[in-house]
Amino acid sequence: MTLKFGGLTALDDVTFHIEEGEILGLIGPNGAGKTTCFNAITGIYGPTSGDIRFLGDSIAGRKRFEITKLGIARTFQNIRLFRQMTALENVLVGADAQHSTGMASALFRLPKHRREEREGHERAMELLKFMGLTKRADELAANLSYGDQRRLEIARAMATNPKLICLDEPAAGFNPAEKVQLMDLIRRVRDQGYTVLLIEHDMKLVMGVTDRIVVLEFGKKIADGAPAEIRDNPAVIAAYLGVDEEDAS
Numbered sequence: 087m088t089l090k091f092g093g094l095t096a097l098d099d100v101t102f103h104i105e106e107g108e109i110l111g112l113i114g115p116n117g118a119g120k121t122t123c124f125n126a127i128t129g130i131y132g133p134t135s136g137d138i139r140f141l142g143d144s145i146a147g148r149k150r151f152e153i154t155k156l157g158i159a160r161t162f163q164n165i166r167l168f169r170q171m172t173a174l175e176n177v178l179v180g181a182d183a184q185h186s187t188g189m190a191s192a193l194f195r196l197p198k199h200r201r202e203e204r205e206g207h208e209r210a211m212e213l214l215k216f217m218g219l220t221k222r223a224d225e226l227a228a229n230l231s232y233g234d235q236r237r238l239e240i241a242r243a244m245a246t247n248p249k250l251i252c253l254d255e256p257a258a259g260f261n262p263a264e265k266v267q268l269m270d271l272i273r274r275v276r277d278q279g280y281t282v283l284l285i286e287h288d289m290k291l292v293m294g295v296t297d298r299i300v301v302l303e304f305g306k307k308i309a310d311g312a313p314a315e316i317r318d319n320p321a322v323i324a325a326y327l328g329v330d331e332e333d334a335s
């Protein structure tokens with residue numbers, strides 16, 4: 087796809103694919119187009135030209151809720167939780183995206199709606215448990231620690247029952263020990279049957295957790311391969327020269 091903002095080409099004829107069940111890393115220096123890619127995949131922007139296909143369907147330019155229903159979920163670089171809702175309620179909002187019953191059955195509390203509500207609650211508690219947040223279920227999201235908020239965002243994304251989950255810099259602000267835990271968590275997410283697309287600046291984390299990596303620079307794809315190939319790729323090394331030591335390590 088190509089995606090332009092006025093005169094600026096944020097994505098220039100970028101092509102890549104994601105295999106079912108893989109953890110794909112999307113990396114590149116600041117401004118390379120990674121978040122724009124996520125925004126196009128999740129329906130925030132439509133591509134200027136080209137196409138995005140998901141399980142055989144074109145999703146380019148579709149509405150966000152349609153894309154969620156088709157099975158793509160995401161987290162954001164800057165945490166976007168409902169801060170005045172509890173952890174559990176945040177996850178329930180995610181689960182609501184998949185409810186098949188509408189307003190009328192909610193108003194009249196029809197049996198199917200009640201069943202969906204009960205199942206949604208059970209699933210939300212399972213997800214909180216998976217994230218190690220069971221004890222935080224009734225706390226306001228705003229009062230959770232930073233790490234717990236990041237994990238809650240992932241739980242909320244998983245609650246929409248996606249096939250593909252897109253994580254935008256999930257390790258931002260984490261210390262090394264938290265990053266190791268996050269790598270383990272991302273692997274466990276994949277092992278539960280989800281496909282994972284990951285934007286991350288921390289090279290150690292990306293190299294350690296992904297099956298394959300796509301590298302963008304100035305809106306163009308400059309490499310696509312296994313972590314070991316990417317690490318030794320001269321174009322990638324050149325793209326990263328001059329960035330912070332932490333990003334390059």
Ligand SMILES: Nc1ncnc2c1ncn2[C@@H]1O[C@H](COP(=O)(O)OP(=O)(O)OP(=O)(O)O)[C@@H](O)[C@H]1O
Pocket residue numbers: 091094096114115116117118119120121122123
């Ligand atoms: N809504 C927008 N309007 C105009 N320009 C935008 C918009 N969103 C992104 N851009 C521009 O598109 C380019 C790619 O930005 P993008 O945020 O996708 O990069 P990124 O690789 O995610 O960077 P970072 O690692 O800093 O998050 C940048 O030049 C950015 O300024």
